[in-house]
Amino acid sequence: MSKPNSKQESGGEQRRLQMVDIARLAGVSVSTVSRALNGSELVNAETRQRVAELARSLNYSINFGARNLRLQENKTVAVVVPYDAASRQHISDPFFLSIVGSIADALTDRGYDMLLSRVDAERLDLASHWFDSGKAIGIILIGQWRHHDQLNEMAARKLPLVVWGGEMPQQLYCSVGGDNVLGGTLATRHLLQQGRRRIAFVGDANLPEVWLRRQGYAQALREAGVAVDPALESPAPFEPGVAGDVLREFCARVRDFDAVVCCSDVLALLTIQALRAVGRSVPGDVAVVGYDDMPLAAYCDPPLTTVHQPVAEAGAELVEALLGQMRGDRAEPRTMPVYLKLRESAPMAGG
Amino acid sequence: MSKPNSKQESGGEQRRLQMVDIARLAGVSVSTVSRALNGSELVNAETRQRVAELARSLNYSINFGARNLRLQENKTVAVVVPYDAASRQHISDPFFLSIVGSIADALTDRGYDMLLSRVDAERLDLASHWFDSGKAIGIILIGQWRHHDQLNEMAARKLPLVVWGGEMPQQLYCSVGGDNVLGGTLATRHLLQQGRRRIAFVGDANLPEVWLRRQGYAQALREAGVAVDPALESPAPFEPGVAGDVLREFCARVRDFDAVVCCSDVLALLTIQALRAVGRSVPGDVAVVGYDDMPLAAYCDPPLTTVHQPVAEAGAELVEALLGQMRGDRAEPRTMPVYLKLRESAPMAGG
DNA sequence: GTGAAAGCGCTAACAC
DNA sequence: GTGTTAGCGCTTTCAC
Numbered sequence: 042m043s044k045p046n047s048k049q050e051s052g053g054e055q056r057r058l059q060m061v062d063i064a065r066l067a068g069v070s071v072s073t074v075s076r077a078l079n080g081s082e083l084v085n086a087e088t089r090q091r092v093a094e095l096a097r098s099l100n101y102s103i104n105f106g107a108r109n110l111r112l113q114e115n116k117t118v119a120v121v122v123p124y125d126a127a128s129r130q131h132i133s134d135p136f137f138l139s140i141v142g143s144i145a146d147a148l149t150d151r152g153y154d155m156l157l158s159r160v161d162a163e164r165l166d167l168a169s170h171w172f173d174s175g176k177a178i179g180i181i182l183i184g185q186w187r188h189h190d191q192l193n194e195m196a197a198r199k200l201p202l203v204v205w206g207g208e209m210p211q212q213l214y215c216s217v218g219g220d221n222v223l224g225g226t227l228a229t230r231h232l233l234q235q236g237r238r239r240i241a242f243v244g245d246a247n248l249p250e251v252w253l254r255r256q257g258y259a260q261a262l263r264e265a266g267v268a269v270d271p272a273l274e275s276p277a278p279f280e281p282g283v284a285g286d287v288l289r290e291f292c293a294r295v296r297d298f299d300a301v302v303c304c305s306d307v308l309a310l311l312t313i314q315a316l317r318a319v320g321r322s323v324p325g326d327v328a329v330v331g332y333d334d335m336p337l338a339a340y341c342d343p344p345l346t347t348v349h350q351p352v353a354e355a356g357a358e359l360v361e362a363l364l365g366q367m368r369g370d371r372a373e374p375r376t377m378p379v380y381l382k383l384r385e386s387a388p389m390a391g392g
Numbered sequence: 393m394s395k396p397n398s399k400q401e402s403g404g405e406q407r408r409l410q411m412v413d414i415a416r417l418a419g420v421s422v423s424t425v426s427r428a429l430n431g432s433e434l435v436n437a438e439t440r441q442r443v444a445e446l447a448r449s450l451n452y453s454i455n456f457g458a459r460n461l462r463l464q465e466n467k468t469v470a471v472v473v474p475y476d477a478a479s480r481q482h483i484s485d486p487f488f489l490s491i492v493g494s495i496a497d498a499l500t501d502r503g504y505d506m507l508l509s510r511v512d513a514e515r516l517d518l519a520s521h522w523f524d525s526g527k528a529i530g531i532i533l534i535g536q537w538r539h540h541d542q543l544n545e546m547a548a549r550k551l552p553l554v555v556w557g558g559e560m561p562q563q564l565y566c567s568v569g570g571d572n573v574l575g576g577t578l579a580t581r582h583l584l585q586q587g588r589r590r591i592a593f594v595g596d597a598n599l600p601e602v603w604l605r606r607q608g609y610a611q612a613l614r615e616a617g618v619a620v621d622p623a624l625e626s627p628a629p630f631e632p633g634v635a636g637d638v639l640r641e642f643c644a645r646v647r648d649f650d651a652v653v654c655c656s657d658v659l660a661l662l663t664i665q666a667l668r669a670v671g672r673s674v675p676g677d678v679a680v681v682g683y684d685d686m687p688l689a690a691y692c693d694p695p696l697t698t699v700h701q702p703v704a705e706a707g708a709e710l711v712e713a714l715l716g717q718m719r720g721d722r723a724e725p726r727t728m729p730v731y732l733k734l735r736e737s738a739p740m741a742g743g
Numbered sequence: 744g745t746g747a748a749a750g751c752g753c754t755a756a757c758a759c
Numbered sequence: 760g761t762g763t764t765a766g767c768g769c770t771t772t773c774a775c
Contacts, residue, residue: 057526059752070762075754085760100549102524106466107752110457110767120508133687138489145508154527157471157496157508173453175408175768176505198451281687310691336484336632340661342693410768421746426770436744458768461751526752747774750766758763 058101066099067092078103115178117154118363119171120144122183123162125280134279134307136333136350137183140205143356144181151360166191169200179363181205185216185249196372203363205355207253208374215372217358219379221250224348225257227381228302228330231346233265235387237300237328241273243288243312244304248279251304254332258302273298281307288315299327300387306331306338309345309386328387343385351377409452417450418443429454466529468505469714470522471495473534474513476631485630485658487684487701488534491556494707495532502711517542520551530714532556536567536600547723554714556706558604559725566723568710570730572601575699576608578732579653579681582697584616586738588651588679592624594639594663595655599630602655605683609653624649632658639666650678651738657682657689660696660737679738694736702728 060078064071069088076084077092084092095101109115122137141157148155156177160168165188171177179201185192189209195202196214204214207221232240242258244251259269275291277284288308292315303309309331313323323329323343331338331347338345351358358375366372383389411429415422420439427435428443435443446452460466473488492508499506507528511519516539522528530552536543540560546553547565555565558572583591593609595602610620626642628635639659643666654660660682664674674680674694682689682698689696702709709726717723734740 073761083760100524102521104526104752106457106461106526110461111753113767133490133493135486139484142484145510149510155508157506159496159500170453173451175455175457310688314691337661337688340665340692424745434744455768462769464751
């Protein structure tokens with residue numbers, strides 16, 4: 042036997058209404074209620090109407106747990122944001138947060154629910170839990186971080202998975218992302234056009250997206266006949282705390298550069314602060330290009346020239362890729378266009 | 393009869409493992425597997441071990457839908473972010489996004505899952521759907537917006553609900569928020585101390601939090617013997633697009649003020665832009681205080697003096713309030729301390 | 744210590 | 760057109 046619900050209903054706790062209650066009140070069977078509420082043609086229009094009204098007036102809504110169990114279906118997608126376990130940083134980069142918002146919209150539009158969670162960036166594979174436990178029918182992971190390998194394993198397990206990030210060689214999983222190589226190229230080419238020649242690069246190239254952006258950066262330099270100088274690279278991570286330290290040290294030690302390509306707007310802001318701390322002006326002494334074009338980029342000091350990422354479209358694209366995958370489509374990685382947004386930190390008229 | 397699962401397993405789709413599979417492989421019954429996996433003392437230690445290992449090696453995780461249905465329990469909380477239906481803006485204010493991150497952490501720490509969704513700010517009551525449908529055991533709503541009344545109704549229905557926002561007169565629901573009156577007072581008092589006398593107020597006082605902040609603002613002015621001048625109030629909403637227009641118009645029309653208290657950091661940035669557009673400097677001509685102390689506030693131009701909200705603690709506080717409520721505690725509103733973070737936009741040494 | 748069986752709230756054959 | 764019934768994957772009494 043079993044009576045999980047048998048504990049006395051305490052105080053004002055409202056017992057959740059169920060179909061049997063509606064059925065009793067409407068004087069029909071539960072099947073009829075079920076059919077009526079699902080708009081089945083099988084049930085008399087008058088009955089259907091009556092049941093629907095009763096349910097609405099009683100504020101009844103169906104128990105989705107039960108429904109999903111019975112139907113073997115689920116309309117929940119897990120969105121997972123990795124975090125740095127070492128620093129235990131909160132989800133805070135405005136770009137990631139914007140992407141999450143965009144996904145929320147896209148899922149809502151398609152009638153899906155969104156389960157938001159975090160996972161240790163060193164154990165991306167743990168995200169599979171959401172699928173294995175049946176809590177979600179698929180997973181959207183925000184960023185590849187350092188574990189391309191884990192992602193490939195997950196894909197090999199046939200996990201419905203889409204990752205925001207760049208397309209890498211030997212990639213089994215489906216990724217959706219901005220065109221990182223192009224972004225790196227656009228940023229660098231713009232600086233070169235303004236007459237800058239000693240261009241630094243800020244970002245941790247262990248991350249696939251950064252690695253791709255650096256390719257674009259190197260390629261633009263080569264096109265212009267400028268040598269790539271490893272001394273001008275600062276592997277700052279995305280976490281603002283650590284990054285600030287790294288950049289202060291870098292700007293204090295290295296001074297022979299006149300421009301910087303940064304891999305996020307937050308990094309650009311931190312770079313600008315570090316430069317000012319050592320008495321260099323932006324864009325006068327050093328032109329700075331950011332990445333992401335976060336909503337606040339236009340209101341910074343100076344307003345940031347930055348590579349615009351298609352955040353608004355990203356949500357829809359990620360969701361479509363996931364749903365497509367579950368319909369059995371080939372999980373082709375997708376790369377979305379990016380463009381350079383010109384503002385003051387690296388203006389048109391060379392500084 | 394029923395065979396919802398009968399559709400031929402297509403291609404590589406992995407069928408989800410269930411207890412019966414583990415049971416068969418372990419040569420025991422499902423009951424034993426269930427007990428073993430739940431660490432029941434009733435089952436032989438050796439068997440328990442064996443089953444646990446088998447399950448792990450097969451990547452089995454329990455089906456929570458079924459478990460919850462059977463146990464009449466659910467560890468999912470709905471977090472709902474209202475949006476402006478007119479402008480259909482994305483969730484974008486960094487402050488709200490930070491709060492969501494903070495809640496995500498707090499829920500994870502306590503073993504709860506988070507369902508994130510949006511709701512039309514004019515129909516906050518629709519958030520009750522998550523509870524009514526059994527998808528969530530409680531609701532955390534980010535902001536009261538204009539519908540104190542709807543929130544009261546929801547509370548009257550005994551909905552497990554906690555709202556981020558200010559404590560208002562005749563409030564039936566449980567709110568958790570920063571001390572808005574104090575925030576308004578601190579900001580205003582600081583400006584007065586720097587010798588400013590014509591202090592503008594930017595924010596839509598139809599929103600409870602803004603209304604409370606304005607009380608603090610007015611109170612500080614009165615303390616100092618300065619008259620409150622309605623001409624110095626600009627009811628800019630939180631949406632950056634609309635707010636930008638409102639503020640540009642305001643700054644073009646009204647010029648006899650030397651300081652501004654803004655109800656968010658984003659509004660502060662927009663105000664600074666609008667002031668510059670009409671040739672006024674910050675903090676030289678006008679000192680500006682923001683609200684929220686968003687992560688980027690320190691990196692703006694100029695770095696923002698702002699009222700720091702306890703974002704990191706907010707998540708835990710909201711979650712505790714919700715869980716407490718479900719344990720039957722009185723749903724007392726909670727007000728958390730705030731403080732003024734001094735930076736350049738309204739510095740100490742009067743300007 | 745373990746298994747058989749009932750039932751959580753719902754849907755969909757299958758009867759009538 | 761509507762009711763009866765089985766069963767989705769799990770937990771737990773009850774029997775052994």
